[in-house]
Amino acid sequence: MTTTKLNVDALVDAGNGRVTSAIYTDPAIYELEMERIFGRCWLFLAHESQIPKAGDFFNTYMGEDPIVVVRQKDGSIKAFLNQCRHRSMRVSHADSGNTRAFTCPYHGWSYGVDGALIEVPLEPRAYPQGLCKEKWGLLEVTRVETYKGLVFGNWDATAPDLRTYMGDIAWYLDGVLDRREGGTEIIGGVQKWVIDCNWKFPAEQFASDQYHALFSHASAVEVLGAKSGDANKALGSGQTARPVWETAKDAVQYGEDGHGSGFFFTEKPDANVWVDGEVSQYFRDTYSEAEARLGKVRALRLAGHNNMFPTLSWLNGTATLRVWHPRGPHQVEVWAFCIADKNAPDDVKAAFERSATRAFGPAGFLEQDDSENWAEVQKVLRGHRAKKTRLCLEMGLHGERVREDGVPGITNYIFSETAARGMYRRWADLLMSESWEEVNERTSAYKQEVLK
Ligand code: FES
Ligand SMILES: [Fe+2]
Incomplete structure (x- = not known):
């Protein structure tokens, strides 16, 4: 981390108006961007008009992570990592639509629109030792906030709220x-x-x-x-x-x-x-x-x-x-x-x-x-x-x-x-x-x- 830290500082000299080209090419910097920028900043997910009714969903990304944004039964909006907790398949493949559940096309695990794992095929025979389904729901995006119709997500619980983050923009x-x-x-x-x-x-x-x-x-x-x-x-x-x-x-x-x-x-x-x-x-x-x-x-x-x-x-x-x-x-x-x-x-x-x-x-x-x-x-x-x-x-x-x-x-x-x-x-x-x-x-x- 220390080396990258030093490199980043040396690559950007905003006070004198200079950047070094490696910021656009270095794979190590890119990985750090995924963690520290796309993992911590407010990212646009969808417009509310795209998911007006309960069960409406829209598929997008936060960085390279596939994300499904879903209108809940109570009218609120949640977003989940579109990754089955079994073997990592996407559970939602359509660009957008309306659904009562997301069923994984690989082995058929099924998740509610609230992300909960609700159905596992052959559960009693495949998991005779028992499977604690409560533990295996979809990963929920930590924070979802809206600004005048635009829906944003953020993985970081410690980030400023969306409006503060936006500042004068x-x-x-x-x-x-x-x-x-x-x-x-x-x-x-x-x-x-x-x-x-x-x-x-x-x-x-x-x-x-x-x-x-x-x-x-x-x-x-x-x-x-x-x-x-x-x-x-x-x-x-x-x-x-x-x-x-x-x-x-x-x-x-x-x-x-x-x-x-x-x-x-x-x-x-x-x-x-x-x-x-x-x-x-x-x-x-x-x-x-x-x-x-x-x-x-x-x-x-x-x-x-x-x-x-x-x-x-x-x-x-x-x-x-x-x-x-x-x-x-x-x-x-x-x-x-x-x-x-x-x-x-x-x-x-x-x-x-x-x-x-x-x-x-x-x-x-x-x-x-x-x-x-x-x-x-x-x-x-x-x-x-x-x-x-x-x-x-x-x-x-x-x-x-x-x-x-x-x-x-x-x-x-x-x-x-x-x-x-x-x-x-x-x-x-x-x-x-x-x-x-x-x-x-x-x-x-x-x-x-x-x-x-
Ligand atoms: S990867 Fe989803 S059910 Fe197996
Ligand atoms: Fe242009």
Whole structure:
């Protein structure tokens, strides 16, 4: 442990804006991440709308552990390790559904929706000595808490509660979850695909990187911009095809406690240029309700990026919410959900789903730019020398400040790496700390250093 401890500290120098590439490739670091980050942080499991009735279940992951999330008879939500206690088979195989019991396909042990082992085939003959079924229920995820419809799980009984853990990222997340009465729901199914890159590349980009959009997405933006007449026709009247970074007056990046977000201040409730006309019209039609609930800044915020540490990302106005499930140091499995206001009309929900898939589905015209970058970077990092190289995270170094206009947290100009530096500092703090107390001490010390 001591060696890894020293290594981790040496690999991340957030104060000077440097990380060493090995953090994206080292198998020992990856194992430590599974224990100390995915074993201790709050991880997104499901949206409540996916499991409305008793017995409804949804299968997901916490790190690499398969997890089944189940609505209980009393309306509460529990989550279990999807692992039979007999020989480790998954007891639930469907992506989602409704059930009264989970019956293991291997030897037929059966578990109730509360995780209790209720039925063992041939029990009197196979276990003449007796089997204490109470001891062999499914392992329950230690803590499950919800935030405005999103369900999170945590294995660590000593972790801060979900709301405390979220800190100011909750303010940014409310911009999606709390626009309208009735909250949100997941539209359609989950799109899942694998990218050959470390989970931290996409998480970091959604936390901290507006900068790439100007260059990496230049061709997509050019297509929409150059054909603005056609695009306007396709996108709906009143829609401008100019990207927000060309029209916005000011912009902010937030980065604290490992979380990150970035957006531009705008004056009109204009949606992203790639969404359908029905979506843009819907945002205009519902603007006053959103403004009454969230205030002007967040109601107008229909573009921008976000990551709640470690792996829950979303894009405002685009309706994509995704989780980066780690699959070894060199791979990530993306699970993309389309999230929209529950009270939106059905044709608008369909337009949200279409728009999110077109831009950010597995073959989405913006998604492809991003995943190509991450996979290429990961290929470079297979090089022995490349793994040892220090990378530059100095953008906007020492530009951090606390704003006075109500936008909370440690902030900087949007074109900075405040959130990335904060994310890697928090990451290293978690890997190095034995307890949450220690994590929090380290995080507070870093905040003081950043703001001095
Ligand atoms: S592995 Fe599940 S019953 Fe044997
Ligand atoms: Fe991108």
